[in-house]
Amino acid sequence: TNDGALLYPQVTATRRMQSLDGIWRFRFDPESEGERDGWPETGLPDAAQVPVPASFNDLFTDKASREYTGDFWYETEFVAPGEWRDKDLFLRFDAATHRADVFVNGIPVGSHEGGFTPFAVRVNDAVRWNEANRLVVRLNNELSHASLPAGTTGTLPDGTKVSGPYFDFFNYAGLQRPVRLIAVPAEAVTGYTTTYELHKDGSAIVHYTVETRGLRPEDTLRVRLIDEVGSVVADAQGAEGELAVAYARLWDVRDAHLYRIEFTILDGTGNAAAADGGVIDEYHDEIGIRTVEVRDREILLNGRPVYLRGFGRHEDSAINGRGENLAVVTRDFELMKWCGANSFRTSHYPYSEEELRLADREGFLVIDEVAAVGFMKSLMNFLDAAKDDDEHRGRGFFDDPDVMTRTLHVHKAALDELFTRDRNHPSVIMWSLMNEPDSASEAAVPYFRAIFDHARTLDPQHRPLTYTNLMMAAAGRDRCHGFADVICLNRYYGWYVQGGYQLSGAKAAFMAEMDRWMQIEPDKPFVFTEYGADTAAGVHKLPSVQWSEEYQCEYLKMQHEVFDAYPAVVGEQMWNLCDFQTGEGIMRVDGNRKGAFTRDRQPKAAAFLLRERWNDATRHQ
């Protein structure tokens, strides 16, 4: 249920919030017996203690816990303050990975599929006011061809389930982002949209719509825009309208100017209590006045071409796993700014709301990616081992008969949630609808058409739509590039192909493919959303060898020479900002080592190379 609880939580004159973060009780449920055994009512027997937010995987010392696949449970308690009883009370989970069923005092109050977008469940009918209430949540982290991210679930000889990710990051799971108890008035703002019109005289118009619940005809919906010094620069009334700003401070790349947009529902009966000034609901947010469009083979921000410099990343750190860690988020922005970056992609799933709010404030350009990764069967860290479970053996991902029904349904729902959550962020300039799908297969075409057609209906700002193309669907093989507004390529010439001493051959092959792309897509801009080489920090070799820091620099230099040879290239996002955890395998050394920085956020030589290239003011913007 939405009902205004999906808006980013805040305390205002009419809204209340209580964090439930901290130590919760936890236990695995490999036989899925917890509900039958009454855990929602009685709580978790023999429970461990774990932190929320965090992944559970890296907390324990046994492999069965790290690799656990199946049902697992969390439990805590909370007091429902009696003062809030006239409001709607929600539990808001910023992320429960990959799916959750929520129980309060043994009563099922809601479920959610998808581990990277928030959901809220209304609990008024289940709580006891001014008393402790038992909150029990069942999660599950199994992968399938209808899960985002995609994969498979195998079993060991003794029946223990095993995750088979079709993606190159560890299948971390748990309550990985904050959990809150929030109270929202029965008559409330539940959502809003903004679009922007810039004028040559420096003025701008903010076109808005507001979604409400329970708005009475006699009440007034007031909308105000407040600038950085606290002045009300525009105001309007009604569920849709425009805010005319005479001198607009535009939001621009690495030059962010934010406005506070304020929604107030005012009691129109005239007999409102003087105490609350007749305010029925109040919600505010930060927006940036800016436009994004693709034109003449450029990405234009406020009508001017931008060049994306930055990284593919992961929400990933030691111990936390994929658990939100604001210190790591802060350090990552610091590293990106130190490198002279201005952009990143939320590879390969929506990042936390806190991350995007920081990108808004820092003026970063974000490619916002839904968790539709693994739509190409590959196991063992990206070798297409074609080793697959019996049900799908030998067929391409999109040949699966359920893909146009079950997978498409889950994918569309994930897009609905992503766009609703992120549509008002000025930092979001493009939407990536899939990461490395098998776009060379004929069966992919109807799926792409369905998902791109759906996505086109979701964004009032009509930001460019894309997906990231992988080498197995190189120029001439990819059948889906026509759907994308911007061509995003993940390329590894000099790493996965023709590496090491063959680097010159890799460059020739890379340019041959690019020449082909220039014929196939002569009018679209190109962004490299991945390029990188695994590098063990501290390994030095003269002359270089692959995995040495010297080779990573040689590799990057070659990529940049190719990018600079094609004016159609308007962005370069190196893979990856930091080393990150993956499943174990013969191609990963306690994770993926393509970072410009180590997992504890310290530089390899490549970081200095990027800093020199990206801080060179004579280059792109």
Ligand SMILES: CCCN1C[C@@H](O)[C@H](O)[C@@H](C(=O)O)C1
């Ligand atoms: C086709 C390869 C795409 N790319 C996906 C990303 O998730 C992986 O980490 C990266 C890699 O192999 O380092 C490859």
